[in-house]
Amino acid sequence: MAFTVILKFWRGSRLKRELEKAFAAMAIKCCPNRPGPLYVGNEFRSNSLLLTSSENEVTFHGSPDVGLTISYSKATGQWETLEAYLQRYKPIHARLPVIVAETLLRSDPQIELPLWLVDMFKGGQKVRTFGMTGQESSPASLFQLYVDFHRYSEATNLLLEYMETFASTRPVDIINRKRPFGVWFPYTTIERLWCRLDESISSDHMVDQCNKLKKLLEGALLNHLKLLKVDSDDAVSSAG
Structure with a gap:
């Protein structure tokens, strides 16, 4: 009614x-x-x-x-x-x-x-290959909510899930991954997560857990940036 x-x-x-x-x-x-x-x-x-x-x-x-x-x-x-x-x-x-x-x-x-609510943010399908952006209820918006409400483990795991899927793209989809602006991750929110983890460590709050999350996040970001560089170099070479 x-x-x-x-x-x-x-x-x-x-x-x-x-x-x-x-x-x-x-x-x-x-x-x-x-x-x-x-x-x-x-x-x-x-x-x-x-x-x-x-x-x-x-x-x-x-x-x-x-x-x-x-x-x-x-x-x-x-x-x-x-x-x-x-x-x-x-x-x-x-x-x-x-x-x-x-x-x-x-x-x-x-x-x-x-799980059904989380799946709504993910689109109800297998994790998408080309980033976290999309509609208003997207993986990026869920990631932001996790950071806003200090759910750092969930935020880190969600981000790693998408980055790992991006890195393990099937050969048939690699050309799509290399297209300019074809991939988008919420980098500003990732930076906020990094700062929040630093703040927690500085205040002696959940130090061990935050250090562990920072190491996971740092490793994933380094691998992601290396992969983007390889893709960029390949795109330049192909254009030449």
């Missing part, structure tokens, strides 16, 4: 803003550490949020195990609902996966993004 109202009464940028609000509310309901509903003691309490039907809310005064089971089942259903609606409305507003991921990461610093 909420989406019916949104689609009926809003158009253009206002429609996109209302969709963002709705999906942010849905994403919050999927977070175990969100403000509500909460499982406290033997009671299941719910704070009213957008898209919530209060008529079916039930308070349990029984075993905590029963309440937790019901809470878990409800959370699973909310994830499934979020995925279904996101797939339906993403063609209308391509930035919706970014809104959902940003809401989840802000609401719960420890949350692991579901």
